[in-house]
Amino acid sequence: MVAVARYRWWLATMAGLALVLTIAGRVGVLTPFHGAFLWLASPIEEGLRTIFSPVAAVLSDIGELRRLQEENQQLRLENESLKAQVAELRQDTSRLRELESALGVVQSGADQRLVAANVLARDASVLTHTVVIDRGTADGIREGMVVLSPSGSLVGKVTRALAQQSFVRLIDDSRSVVAVRIQETGIDGSLHAEANRQLKVDLARGEVAAGNTVITSGLGGEYPPGLPVGKVVDVSGTPQEMFRTVRVEPFAQLAAVQTLLVLTSFVPPSLAGN
Amino acid sequence: MRIIAMGAGVLLAAAAQVTVAPLFPLAGAAAELPLVAAALLGWRHSVRATLVFVPLAAAATAAVAGRDLGLSVIGYAAVVPALAIAEERRWPFGRWLGALAALIAAGAWFRLLLVAAAVLDGASVTPAGVLAHALVPGAAADAAFFAASALVLGAIHGLRASPLGGAGTRQREAFRWP
Numbered sequence: 227m228v229a230v231a232r233y234r235w236w237l238a239t240m241a242g243l244a245l246v247l248t249i250a251g252r253v254g255v256l257t258p259f260h261g262a263f264l265w266l267a268s269p270i271e272e273g274l275r276t277i278f279s280p281v282a283a284v285l286s287d288i289g290e291l292r293r294l295q296e297e298n299q300q301l302r303l304e305n306e307s308l309k310a311q312v313a314e315l316r317q318d319t320s321r322l323r324e325l326e327s328a329l330g331v332v333q334s335g336a337d338q339r340l341v342a343a344n345v346l347a348r349d350a351s352v353l354t355h356t357v358v359i360d361r362g363t364a365d366g367i368r369e370g371m372v373v374l375s376p377s378g379s380l381v382g383k384v385t386r387a388l389a390q391q392s393f394v395r396l397i398d399d400s401r402s403v404v405a406v407r408i409q410e411t412g413i414d415g416s417l418h419a420e421a422n423r424q425l426k427v428d429l430a431r432g433e434v435a436a437g438n439t440v441i442t443s444g445l446g447g448e449y450p451p452g453l454p455v456g457k458v459v460d461v462s463g464t465p466q467e468m469f470r471t472v473r474v475e476p477f478a479q480l481a482a483v484q485t486l487l488v489l490t491s492f493v494p495p496s497l498a499g500n
Numbered sequence: 501m502r503i504i505a506m507g508a509g510v511l512l513a514a515a516a517q518v519t520v521a522p523l524f525p526l527a528g529a530a531a532e533l534p535l536v537a538a539a540l541l542g543w544r545h546s547v548r549a550t551l552v553f554v555p556l557a558a559a560a561t562a563a564v565a566g567r568d569l570g571l572s573v574i575g576y577a578a579v580v581p582a583l584a585i586a587e588e589r590r591w592p593f594g595r596w597l598g599a600l601a602a603l604i605a606a607g608a609w610f611r612l613l614l615v616a617a618a619v620l621d622g623a624s625v626t627p628a629g630v631l632a633h634a635l636v637p638g639a640a641a642d643a644a645f646f647a648a649s650a651l652v653l654g655a656i657h658g659l660r661a662s663p664l665g666g667a668g669t670r671q672r673e674a675f676r677w678p
Contacts, residue, residue: 229547229581229584229585229587229588230581230584230585232584233547233551233580233581233584236551236580237577237580237581240555240573240574240577241574241577243555243570243573244569244570244571244573244574244577245570246570247559247569247570247573248568248569248570248571250569251568251569251570256569260563263560263563263564264563264564266511267511267514267515267560267563267564270511270512270515271515271518271519271564274512274515274516274519274520275519278519278520278523279523281523282523282524285524347515347518347519347564347565348518348519348522349517349518349522349564349565349566349567350521350522350525350530351530351532351565351567351611351614352529352611352614352615352618352630352634352638353614353615353618353623353625353630353634354614354618356565356566358518358564358565358566385566386566393566400618400623400624400625401618401621401622401623403622418624420625420629420633421625421626421629421630421632421633421634422527422528422629422632422633423528423633481522481525
C-alpha cells in the first residue's frame with residue numbers, strides 16, 4: 227500500500243477536479259468547449275468508424291451465419307405477405323382519399339416536421355445507450371424532442387442539444403421509460419430496458435400475446451401517441467397475474483442505426499415553455 | 501513532442517470508445533478503451549506516465565459520449581492506485597498480468613459508479629443483472645482488448661520492455677513480456 231500512499235495527492239486532486247467539472251458541467255460553463263471538442267473529434271471518429279466497421283461486420287456475419295440464413299428465409303416469407311398487404315392497403319388508401327375528398331377532411335399528419343441526422347458516435351456502456359447526432363440547436367433541435375428511425379419507429383429522445391450536435395438517449399437505455407399501448411387490445415403499460423438492453427413492458431391486467439404491436443400511448447405527454455415501438459416476442463404469466471413479463475423487440479435496429487429522424491414538430495408539454 | 505503524443509493518444513482513446521468499442525460488444529457489454537489504454541501505458545512505461553493521461557482521457561471520453569465529467573474522472577482515477585498496487589507485487593507471468601488485474605479492478609469500480617448513477621437517474625436493475633450483463637462481460641471485453649493490444653505492442657517492441665517510461669532496468673526486467 228506504500229505505492230497508493232505515494233499517489234494520495236493525485237487522488238485528492240482528481241476528487242477536486244471531478245467536483246469542479248461536475249459543477250461547471252451543470253452550470254453550463256463548458257458548453258462552448260464541449261461543442262468545439264466534438265467538432266475536433268468527429269474526423270477521428272469518422273476515420274476509426276471507416277476502418278473498423280467492415281471488420282466488425284465480417285466478424286459479426288461469421289458468428290451469425292446460421293441465424294442470418296434462418297432470418298433471410300423468414301424475411302422472404304414476410305416479404306411475400308407484406309406485398310399482399312401493400313396491395314390491399316393501396317386499395318384502401320385510394321378509397322380513403324375518395325372519402326376524405328368527399329367529406330373535406332384535411333390530413334392530420336401534414337404538419338409533422340422531421341430533421342434527418344447521422345449518428346456520429348455511440349456510447350453503449352453499462353445500462354446506458356446514447357448516440358451523438360450531427361444536428362443541433364442550429365437545426366431547430368431541442369431537448370425532449372422525439373427521435374425516430376427512417377421507417378418511423380421510435381428510437382429515443384434528445385437529452386442534450388448543442389449548437390451543431392445533439393445527444394440522444396435510446397429506448398434500450400435503462401434510464402428510458404416510455405408510456406406504451408398494445409395496439410390490438412388497447413392495454414396501457416410502460417416500456418423500459420433491463421440490464422441486458424432487452425425491452426420489457428409492465429402492463430396493467432389484460433390480454434396480450436406474442437406478435438402484438440407496441441405503440442406509444444401518449445400518456446404523460448413525453449411522446450406523441452401512435453408511434454410504432456416494437457413487437458411482443460414473449461409473454462410469461464396469465465392475464466390474471468398482477469405482474470407479467472412482456473418482452474418486446476424494437477422495430478428499429480437500435481444497435482446499428484446510422485440515420486435518424488428528429489420530430490421537431492413535437493416538444494413535450496413539460497419542456498415547451500423552456 | 502510528448503505533449504503532442506499525449507494529446508493524440510487521448511483523442512484517439514476517446515474517439516475509439518464511441519466508435520470502435522460499440523462495434524465489438526461481448527454479451528452486450530462494450531470495453532472501456534481509455535481504461536485499457538491507461539493499463540497498457542502503466543504496463544509498458546510506468547504508473548507515473550498515466551497520471552496525466554487518465555484525467556484527460558476521462559474528460560475527453562465524457563465529452564464525446566455525453567457522460568458526466570466528474571463521474572468519468574472519479575471512475576477512471578481508480579486505475580492509477582490499482583496499477584500502483586499491482587506494481588508492488590510479483591506476478592507469475594510478468595508485469596502484464598498485474599496491469600490486467602488493475603484494469604479489471606478499475607473497470608469494475610467504474611462500471612459500478614455508472615450503475616449507481618443510472619439507478620439514481622431512474623434505471624431499475626437487479627444486482628444479478630448488473631453482474632451478469634455489465635460487470636462480468638465488461639471485464640471480459642476489457643481483458644480481450646488488453647490482450648489483443650498487448651500482443652500487438654509486444655510484437656512491435658520485439659518482446660522488449662520500452663525504455664521510454666523512465667522505469668529502471670530491474671523494473672523493466674520484471675515487467676518483461678513473457
